[in-house]
Amino acid sequence: MSRFAKFAWLVLGYNVLVILWGAYVRATGSGAGCGSHWPLCNGEIIPRSPTVETLIEYSHRLTSGLAALLVLAMLIWAFRAFPRKHIVRFGALMSMVFMVLEALVGAGLVLFEQVADNVTMARAVWMAAHLLNTFILLGWITLTAWWASGGSRFALRGQGSAGWGVFGALFLMTLIGMSGAVTALGDTLLHLGAIEKNPLVGETLLALRIYHPTLAIGIAVYMILVLTNLALARPSPTILRLALGFNGLYLAQLGLGALNVWLKAPVWMQLVHLLITDILWIMLVVLSASLLANQPQARAIVQEPKASITP
Numbered sequence: 001m002s003r004f005a006k007f008a009w010l011v012l013g014y015n016v017l018v019i020l021w022g023a024y025v026r027a028t029g030s031g032a033g034c035g036s037h038w039p040l041c042n043g044e045i046i047p048r049s050p051t052v053e054t055l056i057e058y059s060h061r062l063t064s065g066l067a068a069l070l071v072l073a074m075l076i077w078a079f080r081a082f083p084r085k086h087i088v089r090f091g092a093l094m095s096m097v098f099m100v101l102e103a104l105v106g107a108g109l110v111l112f113e114q115v116a117d118n119v120t121m122a123r124a125v126w127m128a129a130h131l132l133n134t135f136i137l138l139g140w141i142t143l144t145a146w147w148a149s150g151g152s153r154f155a156l157r158g159q160g161s162a163g164w165g166v167f168g169a170l171f172l173m174t175l176i177g178m179s180g181a182v183t184a185l186g187d188t189l190l191h192l193g194a195i196e197k198n199p200l201v202g203e204t205l206l207a208l209r210i211y212h213p214t215l216a217i218g219i220a221v222y223m224i225l226v227l228t229n230l231a232l233a234r235p236s237p238t239i240l241r242l243a244l245g246f247n248g249l250y251l252a253q254l255g256l257g258a259l260n261v262w263l264k265a266p267v268w269m270q271l272v273h274l275l276i277t278d279i280l281w282i283m284l285v286v287l288s289a290s291l292l293a294n295q296p297q298a299r300a301i302v303q304e305p306k307a308s309i310t311p
């Protein structure tokens with residue numbers, strides 16, 4: 001594996017850690033630790049006499065700032081190491097675009113005070129949008145690392161029903177994630193004792209929590225049937241391993257989700273549930289890219305010369 005590819009996987013791993021720390025900020029109600037100031041923290045570059053909430057929020061800003069710098073370094077390196085129009089350059093560029101958007105969403109959360117014990121429907125929309133952008137950002141970093149490690153590029157056209165199957169899996173996974181983010185908000189507000197601040201919205205958010213597990217369980221059927229079928233129709237050792245691994249981990253995540261509910265979503269369990277989600281998402285992105293790159297026509301073209309030798 002090239003040094004660039006190793007670096008790209010490292011950037012991906014580091015971003016997952018930053019995401020987990022971001023969830024810790026939310027789960028501990030520390031999002032207003034720097035007041036409604038951004039990028040300054042309580043009007044200061046380095047907070048003096050910080051509270052625990054300030055330390056948690058400030059360290060998230062520092063670690064996510066480093067994540068942005070790492071993605072920028074990956075972009076510059078990609079443009080130096082790969083020729084014009086190379087797919088790795090495109091992946092690194094898209095990673096940078098969604099990193100900038102991620103920073104803007106994070107800044108928006110703070111500036112519009114959609115943090116700590118704020119109980120509004122607008123916050124639920126922000127949470128879902130934040131998760132969507134995080135997924136897309138992780139997706140592009142994953143693709144950059146995957147392509148730099150020798151993964152083939154793929155065309156979106158001419159994929160037939162397989163294309164729709166893959167698109168469906170990615171879309172449904174995003175839907176589960178976004179519904180999870182709303183569920184996490186309900187649980188956080190409950191833990192912070194904030195429901196009473198706005199009982200109508202608070203109770204609605206608590207009632208919405210049922211949709212996330214329902215969706216996750218229902219979608220399991222799609223994931224297992226469609227991904228297994230696609231993997232068997234377009235097999236390669238990587239595809240078969242990824243499909244098996246993804247489906248197994250997805251089923252395990254259903255169990256962890258149930259445990260999460262049973263334990264009443266303690267912070268550590270929220271982090272474990274989110275870590276598994278990120279791993280599932282990364283596996284699904286690589287599986288999707290591999291499936292789309294492994295078109296039967298493409299394989300037939302490669303095999304054609306051999307076939308013509310045999311009498």
Ligand code: HEM
Nearest residue numbers: 023177180181183184213216253254257258265270273277
């Ligand atoms: C493969 C299926 C699943 C995926 C990908 C998934 C994903 C997620 C995500 C992304 C969050 C938001 C995490 C955050 O923002 O911190 C979440 C939250 C949550 N999920 Fe799931 N989930 C799945 C299945 C389930 C199931 C089956 C249950 C319950 C039976 C469940 C229960 C919860 C609960 C209680 C929360 C809120 C507390 C927390 O943040 O951990 N999940 N889930």
